[in-house]
Amino acid sequence: MTVVAPDRPGLLWRAAGVLASHRLTVRSANASSADGTAVTVFDVEPQFGDSPDPALVTGDLRRMLLGRLDVEDRLERRARAAGTRGAGAPAPKVTLVDGASETATVVEVRAHDAPGLLWRVGRALGECSLDVRAARVETLGAEVVDVFYVTEEDGSLVSDRDRRRIIVRSVLDALAALAPPPSPPARSWTRGPGGSVAWIGVRDSF
Numbered sequence: 175m176t177v178v179a180p181d182r183p184g185l186l187w188r189a190a191g192v193l194a195s196h197r198l199t200v201r202s203a204n205a206s207s208a209d210g211t212a213v214t215v216f217d218v219e220p221q222f223g224d225s226p227d228p229a230l231v232t233g234d235l236r237r238m239l240l241g242r243l244d245v246e247d248r249l250e251r252r253a254r255a256a257g258t259r260g261a262g263a264p265a266p267k268v269t270l271v272d273g274a275s276e277t278a279t280v281v282e283v284r285a286h287d288a289p290g291l292l293w294r295v296g297r298a299l300g301e302c303s304l305d306v307r308a309a310r311v312e313t314l315g316a317e318v319v320d321v322f323y324v325t326e327e328d329g330s331l332v333s334d335r336d337r338r339r340i341i342v343r344s345v346l347d348a349l350a351a352l353a354p355p356p357s358p359p360a361r362s363w364t365r366g367p368g369g370s371v372a373w374i375g376v377r378d379s380f
Contacts, residue, residue, distance in 0.1 A: 175231075179239055181212035183327070186306045187296020189214055191245040192234050194290040195252070197221040203292075203309045221289075249290035253352065263316070266349040268342045270332065278307055278323035279332040283345060287318045288352045295320055298348035302341050303327055 177189050186205045193200055198218040205214045220226070237243035266285035274280040283295050296306050299322060308323040325331065332338055 175216045175218055177212075177214045177216070177235060179212055179214075181207040181210050183303075183305055184296070184300040185212050186214050186309065187293055187300060188238055188245065189235060190216070190296060190309075191249060191290055191293030192238050192243070193218055193231070194293055195234070195245055195248040196226040196231050197289075198226065198231070199311075200292050200309070201311050205307050245293070249293060252289040266346060266352075268345045270338050270342065275323055278325050281322040281324055281341065281345070283318075283320040283322070283349075285318060285320070285349055286352065287313060287316055291318060291349075291352075292320060294348050294352075295322065295345055298344045299324055299341070302337075302344050304332070304341070305329075 175193070177185070179185060186203055190200050190203060193216060197220060199221050200216055200218050202217040203214060205212060207213070234243055238245060263286040264284075266283065268284075269282045271280040271282055281299065285291060288294075292309060292311060296309070299306055303326070304324040305327060306322055306324050310321040312319045312321075332341065
């Protein structure tokens, strides 16, 4: 699928969010621009069954470009329906890989797969004022490895050490919503003075 639109920051990840809202899984994405026009090519496949109606997807992409589509609400509802990652799933890991590209800083994200993951990470990078120029997605069972090629707004690589730490923390914070809620403390029943029965936490004192 190819999206041609006036160039703007965040176009790649915003379009990826629209595709995810139609249950299309993005396998790769590449963006290029010339004379103020951006061309973003997505390799997608339906998450379940048949592909969605192209007219509906195109209509939502146009509404997204006009700022008339709340992609976030759609994806959050899908994420809630899909449930959070299981307690046994590994925690997300974010790494900035040096030397992997001469023209961009490579951000590698390993996480449990979830609807709109590419959009969620891309938005976090965009909020760090980074331009996402390309993305690659590899699925390993229930886990994914997303690789983002990003630059600063002036096209330079991300070199400042403190800024790199901020980027990693921002992406991890964006993925925190997909983590399972903390388990409540274990409880047990005990018999108190006078034969009364109460339940207490394992670290509580009676």
